[in-house]
Amino acid sequence: MVAHLLKLKATLLRNGFRRSPWQLVGVVLGGLYGLSVVALLCAGLFYLGGTDPAFAGTVLVLAASAAVLGWALIPVLATGVDLTLDPARFTTFTVKPWELVAGLLLSGFIGVPGAVTLLLFAGQALAWRQAPAAAVLAVPCGVLAAVLCLALARLTTTAASALTASRRFRDVAGVLLIVPLVMLGPVLTLVSEGFGDAMAWLPRVAAGLGWTPLGSFAAVPADVAAGAWGTAAARFALSLAYLAAVVVLWKRALEQALETPPQGPRGGRATGGLGPFARFPATPWGAVAARCLVYWRRDPRYAVAIIMVPLLPVMMWIGSTQTGSTAILLWLGPIVAILLAFSISADVSYDSTAFALHATSGVRGVHDRLGRVVACAVFALPAVLAAAVLPPVLLGEVRLLPGVVGLSLGALAAGFGVASVASARFTYAVPQPGDSPFKNPPGAGMRMVVVQLATMSVMGLLLLPPAGLLVAQLVTGNAAFGWAGLGVGPVLGAVLLAAGLRLGGRWFDARVPELMQATVLNK
């Protein structure tokens, strides 16, 4: 039965390739990437084998703990466990529970993340090449730890499924996940500065983790290498107990889930009024603006752009503490402006096939374009003004204020113009409504990158005049350049916005059926 399940998973994977060659390309690329990660880290493990065993043990326990924790948390928050073999589909077959558990668990290794984890965990043996007994023991410990990872992922996702079945939870979790992702780099630079002290307390952390489910398997070879056979035996027994406990708990949760299938999301909270629809003008463009504003609030794919706005200054500030120059913060305004304007450049793709309502209603292109710009401008305008005004004021560079504000406003308006044209012409596959904002559809890559790069470059090129004036003021110190920028930026932006709305509107009118079919194909 277990072999059956493994074969089923492999067959499903193979048939997926037949349906879409791009999926094969994706898996091959993912596999190559995975292999390179394995090769790189194995080289690291080999190198680690040449260092002090105590140091190697600390590093391995910390790294393994991070990996196990990742397996426990990431599927719940972001990706969901790979449901190629969804347990719910086996309810009508008579599969013995333990066989189902073993089959589902081991099938996790057929796939890039599972395989990479298995190889790396077993590869810990390389780090113990100077202590043969530890090296031999590291292999079974690594394999069991990899099984623990998969079992933990299953346990946490099953246990959290009641929670994650709620749309609101998935929306919020999906968006909040971007915070650690974005901040990882800057925080690492901060941490690495304090790395010298870290070597004082990290070994103690590792010693503690070595007795928890996260790091216990990885700590066993270290005990053996240190000659502490008694400790090693105790720790190994404890690790096996952890693994058994996780598997048993998961089996119990699985049985419960299979016997009482989730009821599906219970009806969301009722909201009474019309919201923004009552506040915008009762015109087609007003309706589009109101609808988009609702989506900015309720659709996590849009929320990602919003949450970036407060994160940007933090990242730039951390960056500036590294270089010692705060000048980069002066560019916050234009950067936020382009970021927010760019965020409506895939609007029709984000509508997905719901765009049919616009297509059958005969909305005029210019109204559709204008509504989307107005909705974004409602919060983008204050955000950009704040991002433009605060840094020069706080840094005591008030003389730069006119140029920065001019460039920022110009960037926002010009960006809206470019985005209005781009979203009427260049659609690409984006995450579908309701999907995680980070789930890019397979095969989307190339077209998306080209369109986004082209859109961004055009925005940048069009902004050269006001940007040049700001640079001129920075170089010469002549305030006249800044005041000129305050005039040139908004005027240029307004002209480009009007032109973008007209051109985008005309292209939209001519291409409604093609846009509609593009959303159908992107499904």
Place this chain on the structure above:
Amino acid sequence: MTMPPATPPTTPPAASPSAPAIAIRGLGKRFADKVAVNGISLDVPAGSFYGLVGPNGAGKTTALSMATGLLRPDAGQVWVHGTDVWTDPLAAKALMGVLADGVRLFDRLTGRQLVTYAGLLRGMDRDTVAARAGDLLRVLGLEDAAGKLVVDYSAGMTKKIALATALIHAPRVLVLDEPFEAVDPVSAANIREILADYVAHGGTVVVSSHVMDLVQRMCSHVAVIAGGNLLAAGTVDGVRDGRSLEDRFVELVGGRSSTEGLSWLHTS
């Protein structure tokens, strides 16, 4: 039974009182190497309740998409009350209410917001939209769910709210692709009553469906499509020719296979 001419005329049918609600001439579409719709010509008389039936993959949705301006045809023309859908799309779309099959809705809006949105997109004024949205939600039994997000609706409720968005601007022609799919019997009866009343007061309805029995009871006219070709069209009584519509349909479309091969399924 009025079979349209085989060669498409180049001039639109005059907008006379007797002009068809929808006139289709030589409509064709091919996807890669597969012909989805093979030069269909069809007249939908004004004031008729027109059923469009055919097996899965017959080209019903493709034909309706081209008739409503969602999919650009490779060949042929479509007029709605004398207005060419593909040369004057805005005017033609103003005459039509469309329920497309297999498309999403803006489902992060509440039911009331979605219906309001559809009305405002059509350029209607706020008070009319509010009044009609209230009426539609009440008649379709969605009043209690009006404040809930459409994403939390059941399949049947979703179908009904989509129908409301197609009705809000009081179109002269309704084109409904599979309007009864996943709808419970009581709601289906309500919808049928609304549509019958709409037709009785001068409106024209085109529905596609798999359910022959429903079409036979509900529709005045029917067209049978299979493999992208129009096999028969006309009044329901004319097409079924004394038999049940289902028997006539199976005879026209063919492809019935004998069940004799499953003798092992007989449990006694």
